[in-house]
Amino acid sequence: MRVNDLILAIAVMIGAAALAAAASTLPPIPGQKFGADVFPMAISGGLFLCGLVLAVQSLRAGAGPALMLGWARETPALLRAGGALAAVALYMVLAPLTGFIIAATLMLLALFLMLKVRPLAAVPAALIATLCVYYSFAHGLRVPLPRGLIEGML
Numbered sequence: 001m002r003v004n005d006l007i008l009a010i011a012v013m014i015g016a017a018a019l020a021a022a023a024s025t026l027p028p029i030p031g032q033k034f035g036a037d038v039f040p041m042a043i044s045g046g047l048f049l050c051g052l053v054l055a056v057q058s059l060r061a062g063a064g065p066a067l068m069l070g071w072a073r074e075t076p077a078l079l080r081a082g083g084a085l086a087a088v089a090l091y092m093v094l095a096p097l098t099g100f101i102i103a104a105t106l107m108l109l110a111l112f113l114m115l116k117v118r119p120l121a122a123v124p125a126a127l128i129a130t131l132c133v134y135y136s137f138a139h140g141l142r143v144p145l146p147r148g149l150i151e152g153m154l
Contacts, residue, residue, distance in 0.1 A: 099148020
């Protein structure tokens, strides 16, 4: 799919604004100079800046077609796009119930398998990536992630 860069830039800036709005509702961390909102706010600022640069470049280059859907006529491409959305939806449903580690591992495993990564490589890669993200956020950045079913083990 080809989307006019101006449309993409507007979508990125709207997403950045939504992220900033959500981040501003995060509670402060007691005893810390910076709260849980700092990292998402920095990311949203960077995204907004990227969207702004993309919009300016698009306006300078002139308008092209708003949308070209060449790939959307191919069934495997549609299935992969739907699979990625389903994996994220699965994470959103499972994370509060099972915790971050289980939900993220299952999401990454589903994505790896959808991308035809061999199962013997996909399972450890999903687990290692999830643990790296968990320890980076939970211990390095002190951002609380849902522990779920394995709370007593951590």
